[in-house]
Amino acid sequence: MTRIELPSYLEQSDEVKERFDEIKQREVILEVKDLYKYFTTAKGEITALKNINFKVHRREFVCVIGASGCGKSTLIRILSGLESASTGQMLLDGEPVSGPGPDRGMVFQGYTLFPWLTVKKNVMFGLRSQGMSEANAEGEALQWIDLVGLEKFSESYPDQLSGGMKQRVAIARALANKPRILLMDEPYGALDAQTRSRMQSYLLQIWHNIDITVLFITHDLDEAIYLADRILVLKAHPGEVQEVIEVPVPRPRDPEQFMSPEFLATRKRIDELIHPPSDEDEDDKLNMIRLTRVGDEVEP
Amino acid sequence: MSSSPWFAPRVALSTKRTRVLTIVSFLLPLLIWSAVSYVPFLWHPKVVVIDPGDVSYFKVDMLVDREVFKKESSKVEAAGKTLPTGKRANPIYLPAPHEVAKAFVTSFTTEPQRRSEQWLHESLWHSITIIFWGFILSSLVGVPIGVLCGTYAAVSRIHEPFIEFFRYLPAPAFGALAVAILGIYDGPKIAIIFIGTFFQQVLIVSNTTRKLDISLLEAALTLGAKRMQLLFKVVIPGILPDLFRDLRILLGWAWTYLIVAELIGTSSGITWFITQQARYKNFDNVFAAIMMIGIIGLLSDIILAKLGKYIFPWERSANKA
Numbered sequence: 109m110t111r112i113e114l115p116s117y118l119e120q121s122d123e124v125k126e127r128f129d130e131i132k133q134r135e136v137i138l139e140v141k142d143l144y145k146y147f148t149t150a151k152g153e154i155t156a157l158k159n160i161n162f163k164v165h166r167r168e169f170v171c172v173i174g175a176s177g178c179g180k181s182t183l184i185r186i187l188s189g190l191e192s193a194s195t196g197q198m199l200l201d202g203e204p205v206s207g208p209g210p211d212r213g214m215v216f217q218g219y220t221l222f223p224w225l226t227v228k229k230n231v232m233f234g235l236r237s238q239g240m241s242e243a244n245a246e247g248e249a250l251q252w253i254d255l256v257g258l259e260k261f262s263e264s265y266p267d268q269l270s271g272g273m274k275q276r277v278a279i280a281r282a283l284a285n286k287p288r289i290l291l292m293d294e295p296y297g298a299l300d301a302q303t304r305s306r307m308q309s310y311l312l313q314i315w316h317n318i319d320i321t322v323l324f325i326t327h328d329l330d331e332a333i334y335l336a337d338r339i340l341v342l343k344a345h346p347g348e349v350q351e352v353i354e355v356p357v358p359r360p361r362d363p364e365q366f367m368s369p370e371f372l373a374t375r376k377r378i379d380e381l382i383h384p385p386s387d388e389d390e391d392d393k394l395n396m397i398r399l400t401r402v403g404d405e406v407e408p
Numbered sequence: 409m410s411s412s413p414w415f416a417p418r419v420a421l422s423t424k425r426t427r428v429l430t431i432v433s434f435l436l437p438l439l440i441w442s443a444v445s446y447v448p449f450l451w452h453p454k455v456v457v458i459d460p461g462d463v464s465y466f467k468v469d470m471l472v473d474r475e476v477f478k479k480e481s482s483k484v485e486a487a488g489k490t491l492p493t494g495k496r497a498n499p500i501y502l503p504a505p506h507e508v509a510k511a512f513v514t515s516f517t518t519e520p521q522r523r524s525e526q527w528l529h530e531s532l533w534h535s536i537t538i539i540f541w542g543f544i545l546s547s548l549v550g551v552p553i554g555v556l557c558g559t560y561a562a563v564s565r566i567h568e569p570f571i572e573f574f575r576y577l578p579a580p581a582f583g584a585l586a587v588a589i590l591g592i593y594d595g596p597k598i599a600i601i602f603i604g605t606f607f608q609q610v611l612i613v614s615n616t617t618r619k620l621d622i623s624l625l626e627a628a629l630t631l632g633a634k635r636m637q638l639l640f641k642v643v644i645p646g647i648l649p650d651l652f653r654d655l656r657i658l659l660g661w662a663w664t665y666l667i668v669a670e671l672i673g674t675s676s677g678i679t680w681f682i683t684q685q686a687r688y689k690n691f692d693n694v695f696a697a698i699m700m701i702g703i704i705g706l707l708s709d710i711i712l713a714k715l716g717k718y719i720f721p722w723e724r725s726a727n728k729a
Contacts, residue, residue: 188630189629189630190626190629190630208626208629208630208632209630209632210630210631210632212630213630213631214626214627214630216623216626216627218621218623220621220623220624220626220627221627222624222627222628222642222645222646223646223722224645224646224648224649224720224722225645225722233628233631233633233641234631234632234633237628237631237632237633237634237637237641238632265721265722266722267722281631282630282631285631285632291630
């Protein structure tokens with residue numbers, strides 16, 4: 109068996125390098141400075157997030173990845189304003205923000221559509237909350253519903269839709285507010301593999317078509333590499349940024365690229381970061397009982 | 409050919425089986441009642457006198473215990489006189505089904521014994537108005553407090569501990585007090601229904617409100633909803649179908665307080681009718697009146713259930729899916 113020698117994930121083609129140079133020129137939408145989050149539990153104080161610092165540029169797609177318990181959900185909840193940081197700052201367009209607001213759209217894993225409202229009314233919710241008139245809000249909502257391809261379902265109730273469709277409504281609902289950044293908390297975690305990959309392509313299309321910056325939380329390596337410009341890899345206990353990876357896979361992305369050398373090299377690197385070889389692995393081994401039949405030779 | 413088992417845990421029955429069992433659930437008690445009423449050797453602890461013979465105190469149609477009848481018969485026999493005849497009968501308080509069925513019509517057409525008294529339909533209507541006002545007044549106060557308790561921890565803390573204590577106090581215990589404050593007519597009766605409903609209502613409604621998925625509130629916050637919008641655009645519409653279900657159950661409970669409530673002050677409504685008819689030993693009318701309460705309760709609940717499906721279309725679609 110021959111092993112294919114992978115290039116380094118740090119090697120970028122000229123095209124990719126140019127793209128990253130261009131992104132870094134753009135204005136900074138979101139900046140997180142020295143962010144810490146402590147939780148007090150019965151066992152004492154736990155540091156959930158430690159010294160988080162990063163910037164997201166306009167129209168950039170950033171993924172945050174980490175093993176479960178690394179605090180990635182806490183991070184996005186702080187960014188959305190649903191939880192507050194213990195110390196540190198969060199700047200949106202250079203202005204400090206706190207508390208939830210329509211300037212940061214949020215898409216949750218559990219859809220969180222309002223079951224008593226039709227698809228159209230769900231998408232209108234944010235606009236109406238901000239005092240837009242019924243007629244204007246309806247017009248805007250229908251455009252967003254068109255964008256996610258659900259125009260036939262605008263009068264349906266959420267429970268009549270499939271999981272993938274619900275998540276498209278949730279995206280439309282968040283985008284209708286014209287947020288500065290779209291925060292997505294493992295949005296496709298509850299979907300089956302096929303729907304999931306379809307939703308990923310949809311999201312890339314939407315992101316390509318409109319002026320939106322995305323911060324996307326996931327624990328799926330392929331998803332992160334497929335979607336992101338940059339990936340923040342978090343380490344658990346305490347949640348810390350281990351490395352920020354510039355994905356060397358060129359755009360536009362295509363599922364074919366899953367087997368490309370750049371893709372695999374990036375994947376290998378993130379896998380090493382998230383699952384470092386440790387003593388714990390020994391404990392994880394199951395004590396397998398050997399199943400033998402009479403007459404089988406049992407090696408000692 | 410449906411060969412699915414009748415007893416499978418948490419598996420729905422076919423429509424046909426559901427229908428059959430619903431009918432059987434009503435038919436079975438009726439069957440037992442009919443058997444006890446019409447099969448002479450089942451129970452029938454009394455004897456109705458057909459011919460008194462030579463027993464001095466027996467009269468035609470008199471109901472006597474079987475032992476008494478036997479004893480008197482043997483006494484007369486020993487004296488060589490004419491034997492009394494009779495047939496086995498049930499006590500007067502257990503009328504046969506057909507008598508009660510007849511009473512469903514006759515109790516409405518029987519004129520009240522006295523001018524000042526009410527016809528049955530008037531009594532029933534009076535009972536319904538008592539329930540209505542007691543329940544409406546309770547809901548007008550109880551539902552908003554319950555929703556606020558379920559939404560805001562501070563509101564909950566200031567109400568629920570006391571209400572939790574108060575709900576253990578039996579509503580009828582306040583009867584005398586209610587009469588002293590509100591007089592002897594409808595006031596204290598409505599008050600008893602109110603006390604019986606209100607405290608449970610606040611706790612049940614606040615519990616239902618708390619069960620609303622908190623992530624819906626979080627989603628609304630990230631969409632820019634403000635405080636009052638959270639309450640009126642998320643919490644209230646979100647719990648409405650469950651709230652409606654709660655109120656249906658509570659309305660059933662309100663009915664159980666009706667009889668006690670109507671005994672307070674001057675007896676009135678269906679309770680007055682029942683006690684009055686029992687006094688005249690018209691037990692067929694008593695049974696009919698009790699059943700009417702059940703029928704009114706069941707019908708109103710069925711109507712409300714249908715209404716619920718109509719006013720909450722998203723629930724209907726959820727059930728279909």
